[in-house]
Amino acid sequence: xxxxxxxxxxxxxxxxxxxxxxxxxxxxxxxxxxxxxxxxxxxxxxxxxxxxxxxxxxxxxxxxxxxxxxxxxxxxxxxxxxxxxxxxxxxxxxxxxxxxxxxxxxxxxxxxxxxxxxxxxxxxxxxxxxxxxxxxxxxxxxxxxxxxxxxxxxxxxxxxxxxxxxxxxxxxxxxxxxxxxxxxxxxxxxxxxxxxxxxxxxxxxxxxxxxxxxxxxxxxxxxxxxxxxxxxxxxxxxxxxxxxxxxxxxxxxxxxxxxxxxxxxxxxxxxxxxxxxxxxxxxxxxxxxxxxxxxxxxxxxxxxxxxxxxxxxxxxxxxxxxxxxxxxxxxxxxxxxxxxxxxxxxxxxxxxxxxxxxxxxxxxxxxxxxxxxxxxxxxxxxxxxxxxxxxxxxxxxxxxxx
Numbered sequence: 001x002x003x004x005x006x007x008x009x010x011x012x013x014x015x016x017x018x019x020x021x022x023x024x025x026x027x028x029x030x031x032x033x034x035x036x037x038x039x040x041x042x043x044x045x046x047x048x049x050x051x052x053x054x055x056x057x058x059x060x061x062x063x064x065x066x067x068x069x070x071x072x073x074x075x076x077x078x079x080x081x082x083x084x085x086x087x088x089x090x091x092x093x094x095x096x097x098x099x100x101x102x103x104x105x106x107x108x109x110x111x112x113x114x115x116x117x118x119x120x121x122x123x124x125x126x127x128x129x130x131x132x133x134x135x136x137x138x139x140x141x142x143x144x145x146x147x148x149x150x151x152x153x154x155x156x157x158x159x160x161x162x163x164x165x166x167x168x169x170x171x172x173x174x175x176x177x178x179x180x181x182x183x184x185x186x187x188x189x190x191x192x193x194x195x196x197x198x199x200x201x202x203x204x205x206x207x208x209x210x211x212x213x214x215x216x217x218x219x220x221x222x223x224x225x226x227x228x229x230x231x232x233x234x235x236x237x238x239x240x241x242x243x244x245x246x247x248x249x250x251x252x253x254x255x256x257x258x259x260x261x262x263x264x265x266x267x268x269x270x271x272x273x274x275x276x277x278x279x280x281x282x283x284x285x286x287x288x289x290x291x292x293x294x295x296x297x298x299x300x301x302x303x304x305x306x307x308x309x310x311x312x313x314x315x316x317x318x319x320x321x322x323x324x325x326x327x328x329x330x331x332x333x334x335x336x337x338x339x340x341x342x343x344x345x346x347x348x349x350x351x352x353x354x355x356x357x358x359x360x361x362x363x364x365x366x367x368x369x370x371x372x373x374x375x376x377x378x379x380x381x382x383x384x385x386x387x388x389x390x391x392x393x394x395x396x397x398x399x400x401x402x
Contacts, residue, residue, distance in 0.1 A: 019108030020044035054079030129281035131157035138331035140235035162277035163256030163268035227319020335387035
C-alpha cells in the first residue's frame with residue numbers, strides 16, 4: 001500500500017537517501033529543494049565528503065547526516081555546528097539510520113558498499129527507489145527475495161529501467177516478447193579497436209549525452225554499464241534472459257522499449273536528465289513538475305538505432321555471458337570491473353585492458369570453482385573481495401593470473 005503523502009494530498013514523504021552526495025543524490029536534492037513542503041528528510045548518508053554532506057543537510061533541513069568514513073565524524077560535526085542536524089559515522093550509524101521510520105529509501109550508494117544498507121532498508125510498507133546497481137547485479141536473487149518476503153515496493157531509478165517500468169504492463173507479462181534497453185554507445189561508438197587502445201581517461205570521461213559519476217561514465221564508454229543494466233532488468237521484470245535485448249541509440253531520446261505479442265512496440269522518451277526518472281519514483285503513481293528540457297522531436301529530427309558490436313565492446317558480451325551462467329559470475333564481473341576502471345583512471349592500464357582484466361578474472365574464478373551461487377550477502381561480499389584481489393593481481397603482475 002503506497003503511503004498517503006503530500007504529492008497525493010496528505011503528509012510529507014519521509015525520505016532517507018543512501019548516497020546523498022553522488023550524482024543521483026544531487027539531482028534528488030534539487031527536486032526536494034524545489035518542493036520542500038512535500039518531503040521530510042529523515043537522513044542523508046554519504047561516503048567521505050563531510051563538507052558537502054553538511055551543506056546538503058542544511059539546505060534540505062535533514063534530521064540526520066551520516067558518513068561511511070568514521071574518521072570524518074568530527075569534521076562532520078564541525079560542519080553542522082549551530083544546526084539541529086544529528087551527525088553520525090560508520091557502518092553501525094548507517095544501518096541505524098536506514099532502520100528509522102521512512103516512507104521512501106533512495107538507494108544510490110555506488111558499489112558493493114551499498115549492499116548491506118539497502119538490504120537493511122527493505123521493510124514492509126516501504127518503497128525502495130533503487131539506483132545502486134550492485135544490489136541486483138551482485139545479489140539479485142537475494143535482494144528480490146527480500147523485496148517479495150517483506151512486501152516492500154521496488155521502484156527503479158535508472159533511466160532505462162524506469163522507462164521500461166513505465167511501459168511494462170505487469171498484468172500482461174505473458175504477452176511480452178522482448179524488453180529492449182537503449183545505449184548511447186558512449187564517446188567511442190564509432191572508434192575502431194585500434195583507436196580505442198590509445199584513448200585517455202579524459203576522453204572516456206566525456207560522455208556525449210549524460211552527466212554521471214566517473215565509474216558509470218567509463219562503464220558507459222566500454223558498454224559494461226549496459227551489460228549491468230541487462231542483468232538488473234532480468235531481476236526487475238518477470239522475463240527470461242533470452243527476452244532481453246540492447247539497441248545502440250546515439251540520441252538518448254528513447255530510454256527503453258517493450259515489444260508485445262500483438263506487434264505493439266511501446267517506448268518511453270524524454271530528455272537525458274536523471275531528474276525525470278527520479279521524480280517518477282518520488283511521486284509514483286502520480287507525476288510531479290520537473291524543470292527539465294522538453295524533448296522536441298521536430299528539433300531532434302532523427303532517431304537512429306543499431307545493433308551493438310560485441311567484438312569492439314567485449315564488456316557487454318562478458319555481462320551477457322555472466323547472466324546466462326546462472327551463478328555468481330555477475331558479482332565477480334562487477335568487482336573486477338570496478339577495480340579495472342579505477343586502474344584505468346589512474347593510468348595503470350589502458351582502456352581495452354578493462355574488459356581484458358574482467359575476462360581473465362572470470363575465467364580464473366570459474367576454473368577454480370569459486371562462482372557457485374551465493375546463499376547470503378556474506379557470500380556475495382566474500383566473492384567481491386576475491387575478485388578484487390584477483391584483478392589487482394592481474395594488473396600488478398603484468399596481465400597474468402596463476
